[in-house]
Amino acid sequence: MNREQLIEIVFLLVLFGGLLYIGPGSLFQHSLNHEKPDQYGATDGFLYAMLSEYVAETGNFKYYPQYSVEGFTDAIPHHPPILMHLAAMFAHTSGLSAYSSLSLIMGIFVLFGAFIMYWLIRSWNQKVAILAAPLFVFLYVSKFVVGYTWGEALLLMGTFFLIALFYIMSKPELKPWWVPAGILIAASINTHTSETIFFYGFAVFFLAAKFVLKQMTKEELVKWLKMLALASLLAVILSFNYLPIFYNGYYKIAGGGYTSFKPMSPEEFGAIQVPPLQDFHWPVLIAILLGVVIAAVLAKKNSHVALLTSIYMFLVGLTNYIGLHYRAFQTRFLWPIYLALFFGLAIYFILKQVRITSILITAVLGIALAAVFSNAYYSPIQTGAIYDEQWQGMTWLEQNTPDNSRVLFLFGDGYSQSARVLKRQAFQIEPADYGRFISALPNRSMRIEPVMIAEMKYLHRTGLFSFGYYVLEKNMTEGFRPMDICNFDYYVVDKRSGYAPQLIQANLQVANTMIAHNMSGVYQNDHLAILQNNNVGGDCLA
Amino acid sequence: MHNKTQITQELKWLALGYIALSIIFYIAFKNSSTGQILRTTAALYWMFVLPGYALSLCSKQGFVERFIIGVSVQAGVIGLASYYAGLLGWHVASHGIVLPIFSIIIGIILWWKREKTVNHHSSVQ
Numbered sequence: 001m002n003r004e005q006l007i008e009i010v011f012l013l014v015l016f017g018g019l020l021y022i023g024p025g026s027l028f029q030h031s032l033n034h035e036k037p038d039q040y041g042a043t044d045g046f047l048y049a050m051l052s053e054y055v056a057e058t059g060n061f062k063y064y065p066q067y068s069v070e071g072f073t074d075a076i077p078h079h080p081p082i083l084m085h086l087a088a089m090f091a092h093t094s095g096l097s098a099y100s101s102l103s104l105i106m107g108i109f110v111l112f113g114a115f116i117m118y119w120l121i122r123s124w125n126q127k128v129a130i131l132a133a134p135l136f137v138f139l140y141v142s143k144f145v146v147g148y149t150w151g152e153a154l155l156l157m158g159t160f161f162l163i164a165l166f167y168i169m170s171k172p173e174l175k176p177w178w179v180p181a182g183i184l185i186a187a188s189i190n191t192h193t194s195e196t197i198f199f200y201g202f203a204v205f206f207l208a209a210k211f212v213l214k215q216m217t218k219e220e221l222v223k224w225l226k227m228l229a230l231a232s233l234l235a236v237i238l239s240f241n242y243l244p245i246f247y248n249g250y251y252k253i254a255g256g257g258y259t260s261f262k263p264m265s266p267e268e269f270g271a272i273q274v275p276p277l278q279d280f281h282w283p284v285l286i287a288i289l290l291g292v293v294i295a296a297v298l299a300k301k302n303s304h305v306a307l308l309t310s311i312y313m314f315l316v317g318l319t320n321y322i323g324l325h326y327r328a329f330q331t332r333f334l335w336p337i338y339l340a341l342f343f344g345l346a347i348y349f350i351l352k353q354v355r356i357t358s359i360l361i362t363a364v365l366g367i368a369l370a371a372v373f374s375n376a377y378y379s380p381i382q383t384g385a386i387y388d389e390q391w392q393g394m395t396w397l398e399q400n401t402p403d404n405s406r407v408l409f410l411f412g413d414g415y416s417q418s419a420r421v422l423k424r425q426a427f428q429i430e431p432a433d434y435g436r437f438i439s440a441l442p443n444r445s446m447r448i449e450p451v452m453i454a455e456m457k458y459l460h461r462t463g464l465f466s467f468g469y470y471v472l473e474k475n476m477t478e479g480f481r482p483m484d485i486c487n488f489d490y491y492v493v494d495k496r497s498g499y500a501p502q503l504i505q506a507n508l509q510v511a512n513t514m515i516a517h518n519m520s521g522v523y524q525n526d527h528l529a530i531l532q533n534n535n536v537g538g539d540c541l542a
Numbered sequence: 543m544h545n546k547t548q549i550t551q552e553l554k555w556l557a558l559g560y561i562a563l564s565i566i567f568y569i570a571f572k573n574s575s576t577g578q579i580l581r582t583t584a585a586l587y588w589m590f591v592l593p594g595y596a597l598s599l600c601s602k603q604g605f606v607e608r609f610i611i612g613v614s615v616q617a618g619v620i621g622l623a624s625y626y627a628g629l630l631g632w633h634v635a636s637h638g639i640v641l642p643i644f645s646i647i648i649g650i651i652l653w654w655k656r657e658k659t660v661n662h663h664s665s666v667q
Binding site (some may be wrong): 011016017020021025026028029030032033055056059061062081082083085086088089090092093094095096104108109112115116119160161164167170171173174175178183184186187190191238241242305450 | 562566569570571572573574578579580581582584585586588589600601602603606607613614615617618619620621622624625626628629631632634635636637638639641658666
């Protein structure tokens with residue numbers, strides 16, 4: 001091992017060790033296993049945690065758990081299956097809980113994806129790679145971290161496979177190229193299918209750029225097309241079960257939203273979930289924009305995969321303006337990886353002007369930049385959307401009630417996000433509706449939201465390749481709907497709130513009325529009480 | 543393609559990598575027990591790194607390039623295999639232990655076949 005290699009290894013260990021510490025380490029409160037799924041701060045994360053637990057327990061992802069689809073036992077999962085299987089497998093192998101396993105897998109593979117991007121850039125220019133890597137710190141800064149804390153697990157794992165595909169595009173000499181490429185395409189289809197679509201977009205962009213810029217002959221182009229066709233064929237074969245589900249689920253039900261090509265600004269979408277470029281902060285943003293210009297100029301001479309990848313994913317992050325909606329916004333969570341090359345290129349360009357070319361100085365500068373970014377912009381990641389006592393209550397419900405129980409959550413902190421994780425049919429009243437809830441009590445009917453996976457209308461198979469939708473067949477109403485307050489088996493009543501203590505008084509008033517009318521308290525701790533309805537559908541209020 | 547001496551050397555690097563990964567985990571997850579850390583890093587190695595390395599043995603790329611491609615492909619292979627095995631009724635509980643063995647065996651067979659072909663070509667010449 002020579003001196004340069006040693007310097008680079010030390011650089012990588014310090015940088016990625018530091019990223020693991022401030023990213024997954026901080027999010028996990030520096031503990032691998034957790035008593036409760038407190039790594040998640042939003043409903044998506046809780047959903048994937050629940051599904052991973054379900055796969056770990058039942059052993060497969062053939063159907064959704066009945067409690068997540070209003071009791072249907074053969075509703076087909078439209079969520080791509082790989083990540084839930086990886087998390088469940090890893091849980092059994094490592095001894096971690098499935099929800100801890102899920103967030104660890106998510107965190108590790110994002111970092112491995114960042115490493116692959118580093119190595120891809122390095123295959124073009126080692127010093128640019130070293131100077132690009134500090135931008136990875138932004139994965140855990142500002143709104144970029146939202147993708148992580150809100151539990152965009154499928155996106156993050158799908159991004160890993162997408163980056164691996166970018167890397168394999170830089171290795172056409174692999175024999176046979178189409179086998180690993182086909183497996184990776186299949187993996188991305190079965191993890192986060194929009195990343196597969198971005199890959200094909202990249203393949204077109206890459207081949208067109210190379211061909212137009214006369215960096216690829218016609219024969220090479222034909223060879224590439226053949227390799228891609230073979231890889232795609234393999235991917236289709238490997239995805240034979242999920243692709244029809246995707247087509248009948250996402251594509252038929254939600255596809256219109258992604259093919260309407262209606263421009264959408266972050267503000268229209270709900271800017272809270274969309275990291276803008278300014279989240280890099282101005283000095284870094286200026287370097288990135290300078291890097292974009294340099295990269296565009298350099299790509300004309302040598303359109304290396306690393307350059308084209310960064311340019312392409314930068315543009316993809318802006319395609320909300322031509323109609324790609326949230327799928328475009330989602331990729332922005334990963335801009336610290338995709339745009340790293342631009343930052344490194346700008347710093348390298350400046351260093352070159354002052355004739356600094358030593359690998360040691362470059363590596364020291366890389367670590368220094370990462371340290372400065374951490375110090376200036378990073379703050380420890382906070383989640384914890386579920387209190388200990390809430391989790392204890394949910395665990396009690398899972399252990400002491402029939403599988404098909406229906407549980408109504410009265411007002412409580414965070415249930416609009418965390419009720420997803422309960423392995424029972426959960427229903428909730430939005431805090432905003434609470435005033436109406438109280439006034440609706442006398443006639444028992446209230447707008448209540450089933451916390452279910454209903455986006456694809458409870459897809460189910462009617463034949464090998466034919467599907468039906470329970471929501472349509474049974475003429476069901478999705479989302480909020482009027483329901484009889486007395487028609488649930490259990491009621492979760494919080495006794496404390498950090499956000500709206502005034503609603504707690506209403507909770508207690510309702511609970512006392514219910515106890516006086518056919519309900520009994522079956523569990524309680526300092527934070528909540530659980531009531532059992534002894535006369536479901538009967539009078540519970542008066 | 544790689545001879546046995548080179549593979550031995552690379553396995554030593556992987557062993558060093560395991561130690562380095564465990565130390566980094568020990569720092570990043572400082573509130574976990576040593577046993578939990580070693581088991582978690584061993585699970586990462588067993589499910590992804592060793593089978594990925596084996597699958598990439600038949601490639602001519604350098605060590606890091608093979609490591610990247612091998613681990614990425616293995617993540618896809620084991621995820622897909624586990625999904626279909628689950629659909630066929632095989633409970634996921636043992637997948638993490640058993641499926642990597644298949645990848646390792648396939649990787650070694652592919653490497654051995656290529657090695658044999660290369661040796662055959664060399665002896666013919």
